[in-house]
Structures are given as C-alpha cells and as structure tokens.
Amino acid sequence: MPFLDVQKRFGINLDRWWTIQSAEQPYKFPARCHAFEKEWIECAHGISTIRAEKECKIEYDDFVECILRKKTMKRMDTIWRQREKLMKEGKYTPPPHHMVKGEPRP
Amino acid sequence: MTAAKVKQDMPPAGDYGPIDYKRNLLRRGLSGYSMLALGIGTLLYRYWKIIKCNREHRRLQIEDFEARIPLMPLFQAETDRRILHMLRENLEEEAIIMKDVPGWKVGKSVYNTTRWLPPLLVELYGLRPLEERVFANIMRYT
Numbered sequence: 001m002p003f004l005d006v007q008k009r010f011g012i013n014l015d016r017w018w019t020i021q022s023a024e025q026p027y028k029f030p031a032r033c034h035a036f037e038k039e040w041i042e043c044a045h046g047i048s049t050i051r052a053e054k055e056c057k058i059e060y061d062d063f064v065e066c067i068l069r070k071k072t073m074k075r076m077d078t079i080w081r082q083r084e085k086l087m088k089e090g091k092y093t094p095p096p097h098h099m100v101k102g103e104p105r106p
Numbered sequence: 107m108t109a110a111k112v113k114q115d116m117p118p119a120g121d122y123g124p125i126d127y128k129r130n131l132l133r134r135g136l137s138g139y140s141m142l143a144l145g146i147g148t149l150l151y152r153y154w155k156i157i158k159c160n161r162e163h164r165r166l167q168i169e170d171f172e173a174r175i176p177l178m179p180l181f182q183a184e185t186d187r188r189i190l191h192m193l194r195e196n197l198e199e200e201a202i203i204m205k206d207v208p209g210w211k212v213g214k215s216v217y218n219t220t221r222w223l224p225p226l227l228v229e230l231y232g233l234r235p236l237e238e239r240v241f242a243n244i245m246r247y248t
Contacts, residue, residue: 071216079232086203
C-alpha cells in the first residue's frame with residue numbers, strides 16, 4: 001500500500017524484486033533492457049498516464065523495441081527479401097564466406 | 107492278547123542318543139554395541155575425508171580461476187573486435203544490396219538513442235548460412 005509502506009518499515013523485500021525489470025537483482029545481473037526501462041520510468045514517473053503517453057513516447061518506443069525487436073526484425077526482413085530477389089535475378093552474389101564455401105571469416 | 111512276542115518296531119539296544127532341542131545359536135562375531143560403534147566411526151571418518159577433499163578441490167578450482175580471470179580482458183577484446191568487424195561487413199553488404207531501393211538509409215538505427223546495444227545474433231549472422239547462427243547460439247552459452 002502506498003501510505004503504509006510495510007516492507008520498508010520492516011526492511012524486508014518480499015515482492016519488490018519482481019515488480020520491474022530494473023529492480024535490485026541478486027548478483028547484480030542486469031536485464032537486457034534495463035537501461036531503456038530505467039529511462040522510461042524516470043521520465044514517466046509521477047506524471048499521469050495521459051501526459052506520460054505524450055511526453056515519454058520516445059523512451060517508451062525504445063523500450064518496447066528493445067523487448068519485442070519488431071522494427072529490427074522488419075528491417076532484417078526487408079534486407080533478406082531484397083537479397084533473395086537480387087540473387088534470383090542474378091544481380092548479386094554474396095561473398096564466399098557468407099555462403100558455406102570459403103573459410104569462415106572473421 | 108497272546109503272550110507271544112510279536113515283531114514290533116522297537117528302539118535299538120540302548121536308547122537313542124540324546125537329542126538336542128535347545129537353541130544353538132553360536133556366540134560369534136562382534137556384539138551389537140561394537141557394530142554400532144564401527145558404523146558410526148566409519149561415517150565420521152568418511153565425513154572428515156570428504157571435507158578435506160572438498161577443500162582441496164576448492165583450492166584447485168581457485169587456481170583454475172586465477173588462470174582464467176586475467177585472460178578475460180584479452181578474450182573480451184577479441185570478441186569485441188570480431189563483433190565490430192562483422193557489423194562493419196554487414197553494413198557494407200547492406201549498402202550493396204539495398205542500392206536500388208528508394209528511400210533506404212543504410213545503417214539506420216531503429217532506436218532513437220545513440221546508446222551502444224549488444225547486437226543480436228540475427229544482426230551478426232543474418233546474411234550467413236543458418237548453421238553458423240545455430241552454432242553461435244550454442245557457443246554463446248558454453
């Protein structure tokens with residue numbers, strides 16, 4: 001409860017560690033999107049949802065992209081399709097180490 | 107009822123010998139208390155041996171770590187160089203592939219921030235055959 005902070009009064013940590021990704025972890029292992037989440041929370045905390053949606057859009061978009069990687073995959077997908085198209089038309093041959101021949105570099 | 111002697115089955119001359127019907131468990135071997143003491147003694151001895159062996163194992167493990175930890179910056183630097191090299195190659199390949207696509211910015215980051223993010227396996231091995239990606243996925247955790 002917000003006004004009776006029982007856990008802080010008794011100094012125990014029953015469920016604070018799984019509320020957000022950026023919470024205190026044992027052995028200090030950070031989450032993959034720790035930085036983005038921290039930025040977003042710092043931006044959006046204390047102001048209302050309606051305002052936060054407008055003002056913290058950049059941080060939120062980055063956070064969601066870090067988790068879901070939709071834009072990254074879409075970008076890779078476009079490159080792949082273009083590559084397949086060019087390879088079928090014969091205009092592009094990938095360098096030998098990208099196919100199975102040749103020695104694997106680097 | 108005749109007094110004639112009928113041939114009957116009688117015991118042999120002189121009675122049978124003595125029959126032993128009493129318990130005849132041999133009093134041999136250790137007593138109960140001493141067996142218990144032997145068992146507990148073996149347990150305690152083995153516990154002590156295990157403790158000693160674990161400590162020795164820990165010492166050897168520390169020695170292994172002491173060899174590994176100073177080399178970690180070297181390995182990390184190598185991996186970083188390799189990753190950057192692969193990203194650079196991918197960037198150049200992408201420039202060649204997407205030459206004719208209108209409105210494509212080569213190497214455009216999908217994020218609004220300029221922070222360095224560790225690249226995904228897909229970003230590194232995207233243009234390579236599938237086995238390399240699978241192998242890299244396995245090697246990541248070994």
